[in-house]
Amino acid sequence: MSHDQTHEKLIRMANQIATFFLSQPEDVQAEGVATHINKFWEPRMRRHLFEHIDRGGEGLLPLVMKASTLIRRPDAKVGSGVGVGQDAAHGAQGGKGVIAGESLSEPSVPDSAV
Numbered sequence: 001m002s003h004d005q006t007h008e009k010l011i012r013m014a015n016q017i018a019t020f021f022l023s024q025p026e027d028v029q030a031e032g033v034a035t036h037i038n039k040f041w042e043p044r045m046r047r048h049l050f051e052h053i054d055r056g057g058e059g060l061l062p063l064v065m066k067a068s069t070l071i072r073r074p075d076a077k078v079g080s081g082v083g084v085g086q087d088a089a090h091g092a093q094g095g096k097g098v099i100a101g102e103s104l105s106e107p108s109v110p111d112s113a114v
Contacts, residue, residue, distance in 0.1 A: 006048055007048060007051075007052050010045060010048050010049050010052065011052065011059045011060055014033075014037070014049060014060060014061075014064045015059075015060065015061050015064060017033050017036050017037065017064075018033050018061045018063040018064045018067070019061070021033050021036075021063065022063060029063055029066075029067075030063060030066045030067040030069075030070060031067075031070060032067075033063060033064060033067035033070075033071075034067040034068075034069075034070030034071045035070075037049070037067070037071050038070075038071060038072050043074035044074070046071060046072065046073065046074050047073075047074040047075075049068075049071070050068070050071075050073055050074070053065065053068050
């Protein structure tokens with residue numbers, strides 16, 4: 001897959017995630033997008049996403065751009081970003097976290113949205 005195809009696919013994937021979260025309350029949309037990407041995208045994918053964002057983010061929905069401030073850059077300190085590190089260990093608001101056996105594959109929708 002070419003570099004352009006990789007970026008096109010990541011743009012499409014990020015926009016699909018954002019499209020889902022647009023159906024959630026506005027106050028949890030960006031955090032939901034960022035949590036999903038932080039949990040499920042490997043560092044290489046996030047690196048490609050940030051390369052595109054750093055070049056202006058053409059084609060990305062505004063919600064992806066807003067969420068990008070909450071997405072952990074691959075070279076960032078471990079545990080930074082929403083939905084990772086201590087944040088994930090404690091789970092969603094009212095949750096017990098992975099330490100108590102909650103799965104990281106639980107939905108990425110913050111509790112205030114349900």
